[in-house]
Amino acid sequence: MESAITRHHSETSSLVSWSSAVIVVKMVRRETLQTFLMLCLCLANIDAAPMDVQRRADGSVLIADILYSAEQWDRFLDKNLLAMERLWPKKDGVVNIFYKISDPGVDTTALNSAIAAWEAKTCIKFSKMAESDERVDYMNFWLNKFCYATIGYWEGKPTPVSLADCPERGPTHEIGHALGMVHEQSRSDRDDNIIVYMANIKPAMKHNYDKGPTINFEVPYDYYSLMQYHDRSFGIDGKRVMVAKDVRFQTLMGDGDKIAHWNAKLMNTMYKCTDDWLKACKQESEPCKNGGYTQKDCSCACPLGTTGDKCENLVMSYRDALIKQFSPYTSVISTSGAEVVSPGYPDKAPSTKTQYTQVFRAEKCQRAVVTFQDFQIEPRSASKNRCGFSYLEIRSDVSVPEGKIFCGEEIEKGTAFKSDKSELILHYMNNDYTKFGKENKYRGYKATFTTEAIPTCS
Numbered sequence: 214m215e216s217a218i219t220r221h222h223s224e225t226s227s228l229v230s231w232s233s234a235v236i237v238v239k240m241v242r243r244e245t246l247q248t249f250l251m252l253c254l255c256l257a258n259i260d261a262a263p264m265d266v267q268r269r270a271d272g273s274v275l276i277a278d279i280l281y282s283a284e285q286w287d288r289f290l291d292k293n294l295l296a297m298e299r300l301w302p303k304k305d306g307v308v309n310i311f312y313k314i315s316d317p318g319v320d321t322t323a324l325n326s327a328i329a330a331w332e333a334k335t336c337i338k339f340s341k342m343a344e345s346d347e348r349v350d351y352m353n354f355w356l357n358k359f360c361y362a363t364i365g366y367w368e369g370k371p372t373p374v375s376l377a378d379c380p381e382r383g384p385t386h387e388i389g390h391a392l393g394m395v396h397e398q399s400r401s402d403r404d405d406n407i408i409v410y411m412a413n414i415k416p417a418m419k420h421n422y423d424k425g426p427t428i429n430f431e432v433p434y435d436y437y438s439l440m441q442y443h444d445r446s447f448g449i450d451g452k453r454v455m456v457a458k459d460v461r462f463q464t465l466m467g468d469g470d471k472i473a474h475w476n477a478k479l480m481n482t483m484y485k486c487t488d489d490w491l492k493a494c495k496q497e498s499e500p501c502k503n504g505g506y507t508q509k510d511c512s513c514a515c516p517l518g519t520t521g522d523k524c525e526n527l528v529m530s531y532r533d534a535l536i537k538q539f540s541p542y543t544s545v546i547s548t549s550g551a552e553v554v555s556p557g558y559p560d561k562a563p564s565t566k567t568q569y570t571q572v573f574r575a576e577k578c579q580r581a582v583v584t585f586q587d588f589q590i591e592p593r594s595a596s597k598n599r600c601g602f603s604y605l606e607i608r609s610d611v612s613v614p615e616g617k618i619f620c621g622e623e624i625e626k627g628t629a630f631k632s633d634k635s636e637l638i639l640h641y642m643n644n645d646y647t648k649f650g651k652e653n654k655y656r657g658y659k660a661t662f663t664t665e666a667i668p669t670c671s
């Protein structure tokens with residue numbers, strides 16, 4: 214089997230030749246290595262993310278946003294170790310991470326806020342080192358061309374976290390890596406939640422969608438995880454790479470920019486913070502229900518969708534609650550004859566970024582049919598001849614990764630879209646006009662859902 218890295222090497226001239234040859238040989242030998250080949254979506258412009266696999270002079274290996282020590286690299290190849298074995302040391306119930314900011318250009322406001330976010334939700338503490346402190350085991354925040362981190366702790370040497378060109382969720386995401394977390398789409402259970410279309414990934418990037426043998430501690434897969442990619446990350450010409458099996462999350466996945474409940478629970482389980490807190494709170498067993506857990510002040514940290522001191526009332530599933538909060542226009546429509554309109558139709562379309570999914574679901578052996586009475590959103594750009602940030606995508610069902618994209622007035626009145634099977638899916642997205650001091654002056658759309666029998670179906 215020719216590995217993605219092999220192809221990548223042949224296309225990339227900046228690699229150190231002797232060492233990359235070693236990597237290629239070992240990769241072919243050990244599939245397990247691919248587990249750890251990951252990229253980062255923390256960058257606002259994913260195309261600007263680093264692409265190289267670099268073996269450095271000290272033997273460490275940089276793959277996209279994750280840096281492996283020479284020892285780690287060799288251990289991956291030989292023993293298939295998990296991130297669990299690279300946790301930071303813990304003493305008296307506290308993981309105290311000493312850190313240094315070794316580059317004056319590091320955005321300390323963003324860094325401090327990321328550190329504070331992890332401290333607030335875990336038993337991990339960060340202590341800035343004094344100038345005179347000569348310890349060697351510390352987290353080193355610096356700027357080195359782009360945004361990357363190690364997975365977990367490097368014993369006996371600084372653990373580097375580079376925060377160059379690392380906006381928005383970047384610092385929180387990278388610290389997540391440095392504390393031991395992998396990307397969501399690399400989890401061992403990812404195939405239950407997403408379909409990865411390898412053919413749609415830029416050839417040099419395929420290895421970044423490999424799956425790892427992760428231990429998930431019964432923490433569910435979260436499309437809204439801090440560690441989840443967007444669905445088109447590193448797609449050829451922006452093609453879709455991941456299809457969400459829960460289609461409501463198709464365009465929402467990767468938007469999570471905070472430490473989600475499940476991110477925190479996973480981290481607290483990995484570092485056994487929860488065990489210590491239970492003990493300190495004199496609890497023999499976990500009193501918090503429905504995926505909640507006892508946190509440091511002895512109250513329950515509850516997932517979305519639950520209420521009550523002990524998260525005992527399951528009002529709705531976590532995923533339903535996510536949709537309600539972050540994509541309230543997302544809906545599943547199953548009533549034939551239903552009329553749907555875009556938000557604010559026809560004269561108050563939202564001017565802020567709005568995205569949602571409408572799933573039209575017919576009975577078995579019935580086709581979903583959506584007929585448009587009106588359609589108007591921002592037209593495609595004349596210079597690039599493509600729809601911009603405002604568009605409507607129509608997909609026939611989840612087994613088809615790509616739908617057709619429409620904008621402007623490209624759907625004429627009376628046009629009917631029919632599904633191959635029982636489902637028709639609309640993904641709507643509009644631009645954030647307020648960013649440019651503008652208003653959305655387009656009407657949106659109005660359509661009707663009907664069904665019709667599929668002749669050969671039984």
Ligand SMILES: [Zn+2]
Binds near residue numbers: 254278396
């Ligand atoms: Zn990452």
